[in-house]
Amino acid sequence: MRYRSQTPRTLSDSNQPGEPASSVSAGGRHLATMLDDAWLRFQTRLAIKRGRVVTVIPHTGYGSTSWVRVLARVVRSDPRDAGEAGGSRRPLPEGMRGWRNFTSAPVAHAAVQVTVAGEVHQVEADRGGVVDARIPATLSAGWHTITLQAGESGPVEAPVQIVADDADFGLVSDIDDTVMVTALPRPFLAAWNTFVLNEHARTPTPGMAVLYERIVRSAPTAPVLYLSTGAWNVAPTLSRFLSRNLYPAGPKLLTDWGPTTDRWFRSGKEHKRSSLERLAEEFPGIKWLLVGDDGQHDVAIYSEFAQRHPENVRAIAIRQLSAGEAVLAGGRSTGGQPTPGVPWVYAPDGAGMSAQLEELGIIKPLLR
Numbered sequence: 001m002r003y004r005s006q007t008p009r010t011l012s013d014s015n016q017p018g019e020p021a022s023s024v025s026a027g028g029r030h031l032a033t034m035l036d037d038a039w040l041r042f043q044t045r046l047a048i049k050r051g052r053v054v055t056v057i058p059h060t061g062y063g064s065t066s067w068v069r070v071l072a073r074v075v076r077s078d079p080r081d082a083g084e085a086g087g088s089r090r091p092l093p094e095g096m097r098g099w100r101n102f103t104s105a106p107v108a109h110a111a112v113q114v115t116v117a118g119e120v121h122q123v124e125a126d127r128g129g130v131v132d133a134r135i136p137a138t139l140s141a142g143w144h145t146i147t148l149q150a151g152e153s154g155p156v157e158a159p160v161q162i163v164a165d166d167a168d169f170g171l172v173s174d175i176d177d178t179v180m181v182t183a184l185p186r187p188f189l190a191a192w193n194t195f196v197l198n199e200h201a202r203t204p205t206p207g208m209a210v211l212y213e214r215i216v217r218s219a220p221t222a223p224v225l226y227l228s229t230g231a232w233n234v235a236p237t238l239s240r241f242l243s244r245n246l247y248p249a250g251p252k253l254l255t256d257w258g259p260t261t262d263r264w265f266r267s268g269k270e271h272k273r274s275s276l277e278r279l280a281e282e283f284p285g286i287k288w289l290l291v292g293d294d295g296q297h298d299v300a301i302y303s304e305f306a307q308r309h310p311e312n313v314r315a316i317a318i319r320q321l322s323a324g325e326a327v328l329a330g331g332r333s334t335g336g337q338p339t340p341g342v343p344w345v346y347a348p349d350g351a352g353m354s355a356q357l358e359e360l361g362i363i364k365p366l367l368r
Contacts, residue, residue: 058158207350224250229268
């Protein structure tokens with residue numbers, strides 16, 4: 001069976017200035033789209049000339065016992081990163097770093113073969129090489145491994161987290177300024193995340209890893225998802241950062257660079273909104289703990305979601321930025337709308353959140 005990527009490309013606007021007015025050509029195509037297409041053609045020609053090979057970069061997926069959401073990116077990379085004949089001599093995320101990851105030419109509309117539980121499915125990447133496809137599959141709850149392959153590339157494995165049918169609680173967490181402290185002005189954050197792809201250059205937020213571990217111990221079946229306006233290019237580094245700092249494993253819902261058909265910049269806020277709406281539709285029985293920061297948009301986005309889907313929100317936890325962090329983040333959120341029945345907690349670190357979430361009964365008390 002063949003499935004096309006389902007999610008449109010989205011660019012973070014939390015790291016971008018305001019969107020300029022759209023510039024649509026006489027033929028109806030946005031100027032940015034034409035420039036983007038020209039850049040992709042140039043990248044592809046240059047990559048082929050330099051002997052780059054088709055490579056699949058797998059990302060952690062998730063699903064239920066009846067379907068799987070497959071996430072990956074198809075690019076042309078240096079054979080030394082991809083391994084001989086497109087295979088993988090070392091884990092690909094460790095081989096793709098820094099600006100080489102960002103400048104790797106995406107393979108538009110690449111045909112990708114996905115093997116799940118012995119059954120082969122054909123999916124198609126979008127014009128940016130991003131694979132985001134939901135395919136039917138019968139799997140038990142827990143962690144599984146699927147295999148992806150594109151063209152002559154070697155097969156690569158991707159973990160998928162299958163949510164139990166009776167799961168009623170889950171965690172959705174922001175990344176920048178929530179689980180990691182970036183201490184950078186927002187206008188420079190996108191460039192930093194893109195080109196300085198080194199997990200050692202990031203600082204974990206005090207107490208957050210311990211908090212998330214307590215959440216997982218309190219609710220072992222709870223899925224953990226990391227929702228960010230960062231680009232898919234940084235996924236390997238984010239995975240290394242989360243693992244190195246002992247955060248629970250979980251899928252990352254990121255975005256992709258590139259203009260739309262009618263504007264220059266993508267909306268990071270819309271990416272978060274649509275991702276939350278999708279989770280509410282996919283897992284109607286789960287109440288989510290939404291964790292973010294008060295730097296700009298999380299408060300408003302989470303309150304809007306809680307108003308629309310109070311049955312899908314257990315609580316909202318907001319990390320309070322320091323005065324210096326708030327300045328770098330472009331100010332604090334002005335606050336969200338009331339969310340009757342949905343409690344909010346505020347604290348500058350994980351320890352403060354833990355105490356309040358324990359009072360709410362969301363996490364179990366520590367053994368004394």
